Amino acid sequence: MEQNWPETQKKEKPEEKKLPALPNLDKFKQIVTRFSPNPDCVLHLGSARAIMLSHEYARIYNGKFILRFEDTDPKIKKPALEFYENIRRDLKWLGVQVDEEYIQSDRLPIYYEHVEKLVVLGAAYVCECAQETFHKITVLRQACPCRDLSPLEHLERWHKMLNGDYKEGQAVVRVKTELDHPNPAVRDWPALRIIDTKKHPHPRVGSKYTLWPLYNLAAGIDDYLMGITHIIRGKEHYTNMIRQKYMYKALGWEYPEAIHYGRLKITDAFLSKSKIMAGIREGTYVGFDDPRLGTFAALRKRGITSEAIKKMIIDVGVKANDVTLSWENLYAHNRKILDNSSDRYFFVSDPVELKVNAIPKTFISKIPLYPEKPERGFREYTITPNVEENASSFWVSKKDTLNMELGKIVRFMELFNIEITKINQQATIDAIEPKMLIVEAKYYSESYDDVRRIKAQIIQWIPKGTEVNCEIVLQNAQTIEGFAESESKKLKPDSTIQFERFGFTRIDKVNQKLVAYYTHK
RNA sequence: GCUCCGGUAGUAUAGUCCGGUCAAGUAUUCCGGCCUUUCGAGCCGAAGACCCGGGUCCGAAUCCCGGCCGGAGCACCA
Numbered sequence: 228m229e230q231n232w233p234e235t236q237k238k239e240k241p242e243e244k245k246l247p248a249l250p251n252l253d254k255f256k257q258i259v260t261r262f263s264p265n266p267d268c269v270l271h272l273g274s275a276r277a278i279m280l281s282h283e284y285a286r287i288y289n290g291k292f293i294l295r296f297e298d299t300d301p302k303i304k305k306p307a308l309e310f311y312e313n314i315r316r317d318l319k320w321l322g323v324q325v326d327e328e329y330i331q332s333d334r335l336p337i338y339y340e341h342v343e344k345l346v347v348l349g350a351a352y353v354c355e356c357a358q359e360t361f362h363k364i365t366v367l368r369q370a371c372p373c374r375d376l377s378p379l380e381h382l383e384r385w386h387k388m389l390n391g392d393y394k395e396g397q398a399v400v401r402v403k404t405e406l407d408h409p410n411p412a413v414r415d416w417p418a419l420r421i422i423d424t425k426k427h428p429h430p431r432v433g434s435k436y437t438l439w440p441l442y443n444l445a446a447g448i449d450d451y452l453m454g455i456t457h458i459i460r461g462k463e464h465y466t467n468m469i470r471q472k473y474m475y476k477a478l479g480w481e482y483p484e485a486i487h488y489g490r491l492k493i494t495d496a497f498l499s500k501s502k503i504m505a506g507i508r509e510g511t512y513v514g515f516d517d518p519r520l521g522t523f524a525a526l527r528k529r530g531i532t533s534e535a536i537k538k539m540i541i542d543v544g545v546k547a548n549d550v551t552l553s554w555e556n557l558y559a560h561n562r563k564i565l566d567n568s569s570d571r572y573f574f575v576s577d578p579v580e581l582k583v584n585a586i587p588k589t590f591i592s593k594i595p596l597y598p599e600k601p602e603r604g605f606r607e608y609t610i611t612p613n614v615e616e617n618a619s620s621f622w623v624s625k626k627d628t629l630n631m632e633l634g635k636i637v638r639f640m641e642l643f644n645i646e647i648t649k650i651n652q653q654a655t656i657d658a659i660e661p662k663m664l665i666v667e668a669k670y671y672s673e674s675y676d677d678v679r680r681i682k683a684q685i686i687q688w689i690p691k692g693t694e695v696n697c698e699i700v701l702q703n704a705q706t707i708e709g710f711a712e713s714e715s716k717k718l719k720p721d722s723t724i725q726f727e728r729f730g731f732t733r734i735d736k737v738n739q740k741l742v743a744y745y746t747h748k
Numbered sequence: 749g750c751u752c753c754g755g756u757a758g759u760a761u762a763g764u765c766c767g768g769u770c771a772a773g774u775a776u777u778c779c780g781g782c783c784u785u786u787c788g789a790g791c792c793g794a795a796g797a798c799c800c801g802g803g804u805c806c807g808a809a810u811c812c813c814g815g816c817c818g819g820a821g822c823a824c825c826a
Contacts, residue, residue, distance in 0.1 A: 244761080244775080265826050297826060304825050358824060399824050410751040412822040420824035442826050465752065466821050489754075489819070542775070543760065549819055553759045559776050566789055599789075640785055675785050685785050727786040748788075 244542055249284055250484050255456040258290030262318075263297045263446065266310035268500040270317045272521040272536070272552075276491050279540040281459045282323045293453055294318065294325040297446065298332045299439050301429035302422050306332075308430045313515075317523045321533045329453065331445050332431045338440040339389070341448050341478070342400055342419055346381045350477030351402045351418060353384035355393075365414045368407045374415065388421065388438060395423040395437075402444070404473045416470045418444035447471040451480050462487040462547055489549040493557070496521035518702050518744060529702065530723045530733030530746035535561035558747040565723050565731050565746065570596040570603065572718075573640075573687040574697060574726035576709035577625035577661040581688075583645050585669040586612035586619055594641040606714035608690060610642065620691035622710050625661045627686045629653075636671055636678055639688040640727070644671040644678050687727055689713075697741040699732060711741050 249258065260281035264274065285292035294315075298306035311330075318325060345351035354361060354373045364371045373381075388398055400419040408414050418441055424434040440448075446467075450458060458468075465487045475482045492498055497506070498521045506512040506520075516524035526536070538560045543550055573594075590610040597603040612619045621639070628650070631637065635647045649667035651659060671677075694710035701707065711726070718724065718734045723746065725731045732743035 263826085267826085300825060302825090303823090354824095361824095396824070401824095408751095410822070412751075417824050422824085439824090441824070446826085462753065462820055464821090464826085467826090469752090487753085487820090494759090539760090544762095546754085546761085547819090548754050550760065553777080556759060556776055562788075569788095571786075571788085598785080638785070679785080683785095687786080725786080725788065727788080729787085731788080 258288040259456045260285045261293040263295040266306040267304045269515045273498040291326045294328045296330040302427040349378045352381045354401045395421045458485040493552045529744045569723045569725045572715050573712040575624040578622040578710045579625045579661045579664045581623045581666045582620045584618045592642045622689040636683045638683045638685045640685050643673045646671040700744045
């Protein structure tokens with residue numbers, strides 16, 4: 228026992244938050260969890276709880292994690308081929324190891340078998356009532372005309388269903404519950420219906436089947452057959468557990484442990500499939516990875532790491548109340564990860580030309596990629612003043628010129644100090660186009676120590692002529708244009724860096740132009 | 749409307765089952781300071797919460813009742 232179930236709640240130091248122990252562990256030989264998405268959309272942060280918690284528990288207990296595609300609605304929540312692979316890719320990115328994978332559209336005969344069994348047992352029946360009629364009757368806690376027919380008659384109806392004698396909407400299989408159950412939604416729930424797959428072909432199996440299980444039948448049977456010990460899913464499924472328990476009882480099965488957590492939202496992001504899909508269709512979003520979306524694809528593109536998401540989810544835990552996460556919280560986790568793995572580079576936004584005169588010699592600036600760890604290397608720039616004027620021009624951020632005034636000493640980081648000799652009226656700078664600003668300075672001194680005491684502003688600089696055009700895409704999809712230093716051309720797409728005094732970004736494209744996505748400060 | 753579930757600082761969470769050690773812990777945010785050739789990291793400090801009202805009890809964040817607020821379900825969706 229002790230070995231099988233490592234401690235989940237060690238007292239120790241309160242360093243890493245741990246998940247609470249799963250209930251009734253000793254009832255099971257091996258813990259089995261599952262994540263069961265409908266491949267009708269991409270995955271987003273709203274699914275993170277189900278994924279991370281289910282997977283994490285499987286790993287903690289040396290159990291098994293199953294991915295199950297629930298693609299049994301070819302009509303309303305129609306799956307699409309692209310999303311199966313998409314979901315697998317997202318899970319991989321999230322660091323999830325799938326031990327087994329199932330696709331429900333491959334398993335229809337299994338569901339049919341169980342339906343037949345339930346019908347024979349008298350635990351399910353084929354109902355020919357119109358939907359509306361059925362509800363009118365059950366609201367009154369009464370049996371519909373079909374319910375009390377003999378199992379034999381229902382078996383006959385069932386075979387008619389299999390034969391295709393009914394058309395869409397003409398019959399439905401219901402699982403018997405209790406007609407006086409306080410919640411009308413539980414009373415004789417529908418388990419399987421007919422879909423005209425000539426009109427609505429399934430993306431994987433086309434028109435091969437017309438009888439399709441509903442959620443409670445398919446998920447309920449699969450959870451049992453796959454040996455799921457702990458179901459971790461959203462609280463919208465709470466009533467489904469109650470419904471399914473009737474079927475389990477009829478079949479003599481024991482229902483797994485079920486944990487229902489609350490909805491997860493994040494401020495200002497759309498975490499609803501329908502809104503995402505609508506936005507894509509209408510062209511509001513450039514794609515599933517549009518930075519405004521809460522999809523994993525978008526988060527990935529923005530440089531949010533899966534480790535940060537995992538930490539966040541473990542932090543949130545399994546409570547039944549809804550949570551509205553703040554981006555700041557996610558960023559804090561992510562920053563800790565990125566800070567260590569990201570090299571530092573220079574970026575100037577709204578570049579302003581700054582000419583430095585009276586440069587006494589050629590300077591070679593070796594700038595560490597990561598100041599605290601020189602062993603990570605350097606990038607190097609040589610500043611050679613022109614012979615006519617001993618001058619050289621640089622690009623600096625307009626933002627930084629806002630603080631400049633005549634006579635002020637400013638340090639070019641890791642290069643030299645300058646004194647401002649010419650600049651537009653301070654009050655007007657803000658309104659002037661960066662290109663129209665005229666800023667000049669003269670060389671002041673080289674050593675950092677010279678300006679340390681006066682706390683001179685330390686700014687980023689890029690030698691004119693070496694700049695790389697750079698576009699930074701923000702979370703709101705707006706972009707910032709500027710220049711990055713030339714060494715940034717060596718960066719690989721998908722790496723994350725920090726543009727000093729600007730923020731962390733993920734490199735998206737390195738061509739003529741550098742395209743980066745802003746991650747966070 | 750009916751059936752469930754939940755309400756601890758800005759955000760999230762611990763504690764609630766088995767009332768006292770909780771004048772409420774932690775993370776993050778915010779604020780102040782230190783450090784730093786980044787407005788990042790790190791360090792120190794400060795601020796900030798038990799939905800409301802009754803009841804039980806020597807004692808309630810924890811138990812009971814009522815209210816308020818929030819969420820979910822009430823599909824031939826998942």
